[in-house]
Amino acid sequence: MADQQRKDTGTDAGPGVGTVIVTGGTDGMGRALVLGRAARGDRVLAVGSNPAKGERLIAEAEDSGLGDRIGFLAADLSTIAGNQEVIEHVTAEYKSIDALVLAANRQFPERTETSDGLESTFALYYLSRYLLGHGLRSALAAGSNPVIVNIAGVGLTSGRIHWDDLQLQNRYRTITAQLQAGRANDLLGVAMAERFGRRVPYVLYHPGFTRSGDSAMERMNPLTRALIKTIARVAARPVEKAIAPVHEFIDSPPAVPLTAVDRGKPVSLDLETLSPSAARRLADATTELLADQPTHATRQDGSR
Numbered sequence: 001m002a003d004q005q006r007k008d009t010g011t012d013a014g015p016g017v018g019t020v021i022v023t024g025g026t027d028g029m030g031r032a033l034v035l036g037r038a039a040r041g042d043r044v045l046a047v048g049s050n051p052a053k054g055e056r057l058i059a060e061a062e063d064s065g066l067g068d069r070i071g072f073l074a075a076d077l078s079t080i081a082g083n084q085e086v087i088e089h090v091t092a093e094y095k096s097i098d099a100l101v102l103a104a105n106r107q108f109p110e111r112t113e114t115s116d117g118l119e120s121t122f123a124l125y126y127l128s129r130y131l132l133g134h135g136l137r138s139a140l141a142a143g144s145n146p147v148i149v150n151i152a153g154v155g156l157t158s159g160r161i162h163w164d165d166l167q168l169q170n171r172y173r174t175i176t177a178q179l180q181a182g183r184a185n186d187l188l189g190v191a192m193a194e195r196f197g198r199r200v201p202y203v204l205y206h207p208g209f210t211r212s213g214d215s216a217m218e219r220m221n222p223l224t225r226a227l228i229k230t231i232a233r234v235a236a237r238p239v240e241k242a243i244a245p246v247h248e249f250i251d252s253p254p255a256v257p258l259t260a261v262d263r264g265k266p267v268s269l270d271l272e273t274l275s276p277s278a279a280r281r282l283a284d285a286t287t288e289l290l291a292d293q294p295t296h297a298t299r300q301d302g303s304r
């Protein structure tokens with residue numbers, strides 16, 4: 001969204017000229033992007049599940065003179081209903097959007113199920129991104145120069161999709177679930193780009209180990225968290241460095257349907273983890289899974 005191409009896309013646009021939605025916008029990379037986009041003049045909506053973090057973000061935005069550009073929406077993105085709330089809110093509030101940045105994640109030490117009966121990592125880290133990408137595609141297509149940026153782990157080849165056990169009923173481990181969802185996001189990017197990428201380019205972005213927020217690790221045991229934080233102090237990248245490419249993707253969306261970047265380096269689209277046939281297989285499995293969900297099937301609002 002180059003400055004000269006930005007336009008007032010909503011009924012109550014402030015001084016911002018583009019509209020950006022950021023999930024996981026209350027902490028870490030998402031939060032830095034929310035503040036950074038607002039500082040560049042965009043109108044930004046941050047989504048997170050914890051209203052107290054939203055209030056802190058808004059207070060900071062007001063202190064920095066950005067209060068009129070930043071909104072917060074509390075929604076539990078691990079549930080189908082939470083994603084539908086976001087889709088309904090965004091489509092009601094904005095005529096169009098220019099960028100959707102997907103950055104919400106959380107690690108679950110034990111296997112937990114959402115109110116939809118789905119494994120929580122699958123639901124939050126993968127399915128939410130599927131639902132929002134599909135549900136907001138019309139609003140994005142109406143944007144002047146739109147883009148979807150999915151911040152996950154493209155370029156990694158560890159982990160896999162457990163086709164016979166997507167909900168990890170039999171083999172749950174935190175790392176297994178995170179890696180499966182990471183590989184699922186790779187395939188989501190491939191499938192979305194194939195279907196809609198000519199109008200709304202899709203970017204898969206791996207920021208690398210980043211000294212970001214603590215929200216994703218909130219449920220991990222305190223010793224593990226302390227250890228990771230200690231290692232991060234010396235080995236991880238600062239948030240501003242990790243998100244710099246995301247600003248570039250938003251400022252100048254790629255002209256091709258799919259872009260994959262791992263820490264600043266392009267990832268070959270021929271990588272096995274970006275297999276078009278596997279992407280179609282996962283898209284079909286996800287469609288089937290959603291068809292079995294009463295909360296989804298009863299609300300035909302374009303999010304499928």
Ligand SMILES: NC(=O)c1ccc[n+]([C@@H]2O[C@H](COP(=O)([O-])OP(=O)(O)OC[C@H]3O[C@@H](n4cnc5c(N)ncnc54)[C@H](OP(=O)(O)O)[C@@H]3O)[C@@H](O)[C@H]2O)c1
Pocket residue numbers: 023024025026027028029030047048049050051053075076077078102103104105106124151152153206207208209210211212213214215216217236
């Ligand atoms: N940090 C790294 O080293 C690293 C490395 C590779 C990839 N990544 C990826 O980069 C992205 C951003 O990571 P980060 O480290 O910046 O995250 P973070 O600072 O830990 O923040 C996570 C965000 O997700 C939100 N969130 C968690 N559960 C949610 C839910 N159920 N509904 C709505 N929002 C929810 C949190 O807000 P609430 O607590 O309010 O819900 C918070 O805003 C993630 O996708 C992560 O997998 C990170």
